[in-house]
Amino acid sequence: MAGRLYGVGVGPGDPELITLKAARLIAGADVVAYHAARHGRSNARAIAASLLREEQIEEPLIYPVTTEGTDHPGGYQGAIDEFYTEAAARLAAHLDAGRTVVVLAEGDPFFYGSYMHMHKRLAHRYETEVVPGVTSVxxxxxxxxxxxxxxxxxxxxxxxxxxxxxxxxxxxxxxxxxxxxxxxxxxxxxxxxxxxxxxxxxxxxxxxxxxxxxxxxxxxxxxxxxxxxxxxxxxxxxxxxxxGDEGEEPERKGQVTVVGLGPGDPRWLTPEARAALAEADDLVGYVTYLQRVVPGPHQRLHPSDNRVEAERAAFALDLAKRGRRVTVVSSGDPGVFAMAAAVLEVAEDPQWKDVPVRIVPGLTAAQAVASRAGAPLGHDFCVISLSDRLKPWPVIEARLAGAAAADLVIALYNPASKTRREQLVRAREVLLGHRSPRTPVVVGRDVGGPDESVRVTTLGELDPATIDMRCLLIIGSSQTRAVARGDGSTVVYTPRHYSV
Known part of the structure; x- marks a missing residue:
């Protein structure tokens, strides 16, 4: 009959913190195993030393490496995995012989403990019990x-x-x-x-x-x-x-950090952006974007309208000048039609010349839509905004014609709004002067958000009436392909080579 395996927590260090159950099992075990570094000393064994008996079998499980390098062909992880496999085999031999095996674990066995690696390899084969211990926390x-x-x-x-x-x-x-x-x-x-x-x-x-x-x-x-x-x-x-612990913070210099939140999905927020949000005293931004941020208990939020970029930038710079750490949030990437340029332009004013400004990139809407469709940006492309609020339409039209004549894939930002309905109609006409009506077009709406949709159409069939401000369009080049897959879906990609 096989023996029984126990993973036993012995607490953080004081032997008096070993539980009564753990003490009973340790004293009564046939085999006591414990992990140790190459020097052979084990903290877990030292804690439980007074409970051990001379007639017990001790199994020191010696790590082949800790933090040093190794010449194992599988590297550090390969050496560790091999060690755990061999250690489990040693314990399994005792269990197969009918012996009771206790594996000592400093603190709690399932709290960053080495025992769990034995558990994963043996618990499905033998009767097993885990005895919790006092954690170091x-x-x-x-x-x-x-x-x-x-x-x-x-x-x-x-x-x-x-x-x-x-x-x-x-x-x-x-x-x-x-x-x-x-x-x-x-x-x-x-x-x-x-x-x-x-x-x-x-x-x-x-x-x-x-x-x-x-x-x-x-x-x-x-x-x-x-x-x-x-x-x-x-x-x-x-x-x-x-x-009576006030926990005063060390003195800090004010700065402005402009952060890209990405298109909407929290998983697309980078670790650097998360840290910039975390370290801020003040969070400044368009109200809709600030709603995507969960503030810390000591942070102040300063929401504003989407049409006051310069005022928002000046407000952030003024807060930083007074010693505050300020994070200005943008959707997508802050350097693409967003707040980074606005902050840097306002920061040219001599009154803010000494305020540090840092830009933290984010995933762009163009990249997000492209990834959902396939790889339409796989070759040369450009990005154009159809909004004529900050630049005249003739400039936009000339750039559209130039990009179309150069056969670039074009990502169109701000294609339409409630008050701008004709710009996309005219843009489509310009593009059709250079592109086939069969040119693939990807229409992404609210990508990364709760109302996400992505559809593939053609330049000839594109209906401007179906497009709004939450859409981004990717207009293919002459090389862009839309391919039907076996599951019925369509992928769009632009080859990296160019066929003349």
């Missing part, structure tokens, strides 16, 4: 004497291995947080906390509940002294006043 909170969260606050647990930009975005959208796996990631975590405006609130805890425990303000910690077994903690903001 709970221990750190207790050591600091600061609650993690209260009432309806949110706690987020994050790995320090995330890129600083993504980590900053996550930190800005939660009240409380724990960031694990410091050590070599410390500088990146510090950068993320600073960018999220949370560095002054953060605490550092090292080896909680052990005789080597250490805690301090995160901003005061020397990176050279930080071990892997440490974490950053952002305790409950609601409890800060009770604790």
């Amino acid at each position: 709970s221990a750190a909170s207790a050591v600091l004497g600061r609650p993690l969260m209260e009432r309806d606050e949110t706690l987020t647990v994050l790995p320090g291995t995330l890129p600083p930009a993504e980590l900053a975005a996550r930190l800005s959208s939660t009240e409380s947080a724990a960031v694990m796996k410091l050590g070599r990631t410390f500088d990146g975590v510090r950068e993320a906390l600073d960018r999220a405006g949370r560095l002054g609130d953060a605490w550092y805890v090292e080896r909680a509940t052990t005789d080597r425990e250490r805690s301090a303000r995160f901003a005061e910690v020397d990176p050279e002294t930080v071990p892997y077994f440490s974490l950053a903690l952002l305790p409950s903001p609601a409890a800060a006043a009770f604790m």
